[in-house]
Amino acid sequence: MKKGILVLGLLMVTLSCSEYQKLLKSEDTAPKYSAAEELYNEGKEEDSNKKLRKALRLLEQIEPQFRGKPQGERLVFILADTYYQLGDYFNSPFHFERFLQLYPNSQKAEEASYKAASCYFYRSPRFNLDQTDTHKAIEELQVYLNTYPDGEYTEEANNMATELRVKLEKKAYEIAKQYHHTEYYKAAIASFNNFIADYPGSPFREAAYYYRFDSAYRLAINSFEVLMEERLNNAKEQYKSYKKYYPEGEYVPQLEDSMSEIDKRLQNF
Structure with missing residues (x-):
């Protein structure tokens, strides 16, 4: 019985594949449209990349033939969204942006705007790599937020933009620290x-104040004597800046130790 069920299942898959191949070769766009939408909907619901890829092949075939027709708006959107659901964040924004150019007043315009921006978010690399896509993502997310300040995806867009800004801050901070x-x-x-x-407002701000002081301190104590007094006093100013903003800060013990050394050295002048 199990073998019979297995054979039946394989037969259905074979027939299904055969029908799909026939559909790909067909010149009739109507059944292709229906099949593409069905595969797209099922692929999204079932999280099935296989069905989404099948939908994509059909959509790429028929989308040009529906331009200017009533179904064109729907096709351009689901083509873009199929790329998005497949995690293709390079092709997807191009198609979403084209959708927005063709159908700026569509009911799907907000979703398209958000998803196009989020593609750049997902493309953003680790902080220590080139951040071109990060800057682009922040720019596009801000466009979405300006256009739809009370939109459906406002919270997600704000969270993404914040995460990206922290990434840029971390990169700048790590360069200085290096x-x-x-x-x-x-x-x-x-x-x-x-x-x-x-x-x-960076979360690295306190550390930046500390390492700025420590850099000034180390520059001073390793200087020629003719430069040392001025640099020790500069380091002392950096100490005051840290203490002004972080009187009970994480780095206070290290600062106090260094300041003791600075005061001792300044007595020699």
């Missing part, structure tokens, strides 16, 4: 100054 760790203290101080000015 200067510190490789003992390019002047470059580190300049980079931390820029970071603090550019990202006032």
Whole structure:
């Protein structure tokens, strides 16, 4: 009985594949349209990439033939969304953006705008790589938020934009920190100054204040004597900046130890 069920199942799959192949070769667009929409809907519901890929082949065949027709709007959208459901975040935004150009007043315009922007979010790489797609994602998400301030996807778009901004902050912070760790203290101080000015609400802000001070401190104590007094006083100013904003901060013990050394050295002048 089990063998019979298995054979029947294989036969149905074979027939299904055979019918699909015939459909691909057919010149009749109406059954292709129906099959494509059915496969797209089932693929989304069942999370089936196999059905979505089948839908995609049909959609790519017939979409040009429906341009300017009533079904064209629906076809352009589900073509873009099929790429999106398959995780193809390079082709999907192109098709969503084309949909928005062709049908700016569509009921699906908001969803298309959000999904096009989110494609760039998913393309955004790790913080230590090139961040072109990250900047593009923030830009596109902001366009969505400006266009639909109370939209269906506003919360998701805000969360994505925040995550991307933190990624850019982390990249800038890590570049400055790398200067510190490789003992390019002047470059580190300049980079931390820029970071603090550019990202006032960053979660890395306290650490940036600390490493800016530590860079100034290490630059001072490793200087020629003719430069040391001025640089020690500069480090002292950086200490005051940290204490102003973080009087009970995480790095206070390290700062106090370094300040003791700075005060001792300044007594020699």
